[in-house]
Amino acid sequence: MTMPPIYELNDRTRTLFRVIVEQYLDSGLPVGSRTLSKISGLSLSSASIRNVMQDLEEMGLLAAPHTSAGRLPTESGLRLFVDGMMRTDEPTMEEQRAIKSQITGHGPIEEALASASQILSGLSSCAGIVMAPKREAILKQFSFARLSQNQILAIMVASDGHIENRIIELNAPVNDSALVEASNYMTVKFCGMTLNDAKAALDAEIRNEQAALDRASANLVKQGLAIWSIDADERPVLIVKGQSNLLDEAAVNDLDRIRNLLDDLENKQEIAQLVDSARSAQSMRIFIGSENRLFSLSGSSIIAAPYHDEGGKVVGVVGVIGPTRLNYGRIIPMVDFTAKTLSTLIK
The missing domain is CATH 1.10.10.10 (Winged helix-like DNA-binding domain superfamily/Winged helix DNA-binding domain)
Structure with missing residues (x-):
């Protein structure tokens, strides 16, 4: 119809x-x-x-x-x-102060994004969502540590101090000297590069037979770079806060819908792809119920707005997710204000 x-x-x-x-x-x-x-x-x-x-x-x-x-x-x-037909109400001064006080420029941007998700969740009584900027880490230091004969822990330190660990499964064991050689090589050669740049540089050196590495160390370096670059491309950088708000008193009579929604939130990859589509809109996006296949069972809504860097480029998305029975007139301006507040922090 x-x-x-x-x-x-x-x-x-x-x-x-x-x-x-x-x-x-x-x-x-x-x-x-x-x-x-x-x-x-x-x-x-x-x-x-x-x-x-x-x-x-x-x-x-x-x-x-x-x-x-x-x-x-x-x-x-x-x-x-x-x-x-909807009549919107601008966030109250109290709400604006609450949002600004939680989203500050002090500390890593990830803290501000998590705070944005948390404050939106609290003010809207929904789950708050933030899609973080897709930034490639600038590498500072690599190291490898043995976990077992065929398992190696790869440790990456980024220039902003962020540390991440990954487990590498080896097809064949390597000796301790190969671990040391690979660690030193990666730190010296790739310090200051992004993952993709480091991977391209290594491929070029191996292709031109310029890599001063034995075969075991070279394979270890390739695996170390590959596991992060694949992860960075595929892992959704999505922050979700306040899922417990979805289990309100009204949800008691609608447990199947809430269960489906919580399952949706567990699958961050699909949620991230949906939220990320707001990047191309350059403005507020509202998804209501089965308009989107993802919510055909849960009957949920997303209100999402992009936020920008200082050059005006869209770098992420912020919003809320909840039942279709949302106070759209109040929440839409609140999400918009939060997006604008985040935009003042992104450099």
């Missing part, structure tokens, strides 16, 4: 529809004609209101649960409301 443009609804129908959606988003309950007759401000009988509600249902904008005489908006109805 094709959703009608908003201008095809007359004033009375638009007003009733807006009130139904706002009441539903506020309470989470189907809205009945008696309630509408008291709050809509229209001089209409319950019977007249029911007729309009029936029309809206036939348009695919409202649905009637089997257990209630009231109506609630469909996902198509929510989309129409968000795109053309």
